[in-house]
Amino acid sequence: MxxxxxxxxxxxxxxxxxxxxxxxxxxxxxxxxxxxxxxxxxxxxxxxxxxxxxxxxxxxxxxxxxxxxxxxxxxxxxxxxxxxxxxxxxxxxxxxxxxxxxxxxxxxxxxxGYPLLPVxxxxxxxxxxxxxxxxxxxxxxxxMRFPPSIITIAVTAILVGIFRFPLIPVACVIAPISVALAWRRI
Structure with missing residues (x-):
């Protein structure tokens, strides 16, 4: 062998x-x-x-x-x-x-002046x-290896991408939650 x-x-x-x-x-x-x-x-x-x-x-x-x-x-x-x-x-x-x-x-x-430039x-x-x-x-x-991260991604995308919340306040709230969730898996 x-x-x-x-x-x-x-x-x-x-x-x-x-x-x-x-x-x-x-x-x-x-x-x-x-x-x-x-x-x-x-x-x-x-x-x-x-x-x-x-x-x-x-x-x-x-x-x-x-x-x-x-x-x-x-x-x-x-x-x-x-x-x-x-x-x-x-x-x-x-x-x-x-x-x-x-x-x-x-x-x-x-x-x-040439029209091809924007193309x-x-x-x-x-x-x-x-x-x-x-x-x-x-x-x-x-x-996907850590399901809470998918929820973090989805919540961030919805708040910033769909509801148009400002990125920095969303990150300031979501990041500590995400870090705490990741910390718990260690």
Whole structure:
């Protein structure tokens, strides 16, 4: 009988690898859906971070002030390589887009009169929405392992999405309840 070989933990990525992966994602992404792309690269492709850690980092990133995906790359970089890893990820993520936005603004100004420009923008936005839906499906699958989390998701979605309650007060009420429920399962 052959005993299974335990999976070895993935190697700690080099700072250069973190920088260039975040640079690639930052430069090639348009219209949102970045958390889906980060999930695919950091969890599925490179296996640097497991699903549980990614989901926790994503949740924290969404609660912090600032852009969610910037917060997310900072969290993942810090988790993988400490403060220097966080710096490598955020610089890689933002340096390319900074220059790309300046260049694209110039290009959009030059092409403003062409009717094809809004069509292209819509197509890119729809692709980003698809990535966001993938992230939602993964999140719900993870939440189904703990039924109270499904109730938390549903109540939050109903209060904010249907009844149009402001997000911050809803989060301030629901988050402590959700944390208490999760704490009880430990």
């Amino acid at each position: 052959i005993s299974p070989v335990p999976a070895s933990p993935p190697e700690t990525p080099r700072l250069r690898s973190l920088f260039f992966l975040c640079f690639k994602i930052g430069v090639l992404s348009f219209g949102g859906g970045l958390s889906g792309w980060l999930y695919r690269e950091f969890v599925l492709s490179k296996r640097w971070i497991d699903e549980e850690d990614f989901s926790s980092s994503l949740a924290i990133s969404q609660m912090l002030p600032g852009a969610n995906v910037v917060n997310l790359v900072i969290c993942m970089g810090e988790q993988l390589r400490g403060p220097v890893g966080a710096l490598a990820c955020v610089l890689g993520f933002l340096v390319g887009p900074f220059f790309a936005v300046v260049g694209l603004c110039q290009l959009f100004d030059a092409l403003a 292209i923008s819509d197509g890119v936005a729809f692709a980003a929405m698809g990535l966001l839906i993938i992230m939602c499906v993964h999140g719900v699958r993870r939440a």
